[in-house]
Amino acid sequence: DAGVTQSPTHLIKTRGQQVTLRCSPKSGHDTVSWYQQALGQGPQFIFQYYEEEERQRGNFPDRFSGHQFPNYSSELNVNALLLGDSALYLCASSLEGYGYTFGSGTRLTVV
Amino acid sequence: TQLLEQSPQFLSIQEGENLTVYCNSSSVFSSLQWYRQEPGEGPVLLVTVVTGGEVKKLKRLTFQFGDARKDSSLHITAAQPGDTGLYLCGGNAGKSTFGDGTTLTVKP
Numbered sequence: 001d002a003g004v005t006q007s008p009t010h011l012i013k014t015r016g017q018q019v020t021l022r023c024s025p026k027s028g029h030d031t032v033s034w035y036q037q038a039l040g041q042g043p044q045f046i047f048q049y050y051e052e053e054e055r056q057r058g059n060f061p062d063r064f065s066g067h068q069f070p071n072y073s074s075e076l077n078v079n080a081l082l083l084g085d086s087a088l089y090l091c092a093s094s095l096e097g098y099g100y101t102f103g104s105g106t107r108l109t110v111v
Numbered sequence: 112t113q114l115l116e117q118s119p120q121f122l123s124i125q126e127g128e129n130l131t132v133y134c135n136s137s138s139v140f141s142s143l144q145w146y147r148q149e150p151g152e153g154p155v156l157l158v159t160v161v162t163g164g165e166v167k168k169l170k171r172l173t174f175q176f177g178d179a180r181k182d183s184s185l186h187i188t189a190a191q192p193g194d195t196g197l198y199l200c201g202g203n204a205g206k207s208t209f210g211d212g213t214t215l216t217v218k219p
Contacts (some may be wrong), residue, residue, distance in 0.1 A: 004153070012214065015185070016136070035207075035209075039159055040211070041211050042199050042201075042210050042212050043199070043201075043209045043214075044209075044211035045207040045208060045209075046208070056206050056207070057206075058207075065193040085190060087121075090153050090154075092153070099159075100144070100156060100201075101156070102146075102153030102154050104151070104152050104153050105151075105152075105153050
C-alpha cells in the first residue's frame with residue numbers, strides 16, 4: 001500500500017523563479033494538505049484541498065497557490081521565490097480531514 | 112505567537128531514563144495528535160487523543176489529553192536510542208496547527 005509520494009525530493013531554485021511541487025496521496029484518501037517546515041520549526045499550514053477546491057488556507061501570501069486533480073493528486077506552486085521560501089515542503093493526505101499521513105517532503109533551496 | 116507551545120524544546124537523556132514532554136495551548140482543541148519526525152522524513156502519526164482526560168498507551172509511550180482539552184503530555188518509559196527524534200503535537204483550531212516540537216536525543 002503506497003503511502004504519500006512527493007516529487008521531487010530536492011530542488012534548488014534561484015530567487016524570483018517559480019516552482020511546482022507534486023503530491024500523490026495515499027490510496028483511499030481524498031484530502032491533501034500542504035505544509036512548510038523551516039529548520040527547527042514545526043510544520044506551518046499552507047492550505048488544504050478537498051474535491052478539487054481549496055477548503056482552508058493558512059497565513060501564506062498569494063504567491064503560494066495549489067491545485068487538486070480528479071485523481072486527488074495535488075500540486076503546490078510558488079511564484080517569485082524568496083530566499084525565505086527555503087524549507088521542507090510536506091504534503092499530508094487524509095480521508096475527509098482525519099488521520100493525516102505525511103510524505104517525506106521536498107527540500108527546496110532558494111539561492 | 113504559537114497556538115501550540117511545546118516544552119522542552121530540546122531534551123537529551125541516557126538510555127533507560129523516563130521523560131515527559133508537554134504541549135500547551137490557551138485554546139480548546141477537539142482533538143490533538145502526536146507525531147514523531149526523523150531527519151529527512153515527514154512526521155509519522157503516533158496517536159490521536161479526543162476526549163478530555165483521555166489516556167492512551169502505545170507500548171512505552173503514554174499520552175494524556177488534559178481535562179479542558181487545552182493541553183497534552185507524552186511520557187516515555189525506559190527510553191531507547193530508537194526513540195530519538197522530533198516529537199510534534201498538532202491539532203485543528205479553525206485550521207491545522209503544529210507546535211515547534213521537542214527534539215529528543217537518547218544516548219546509549
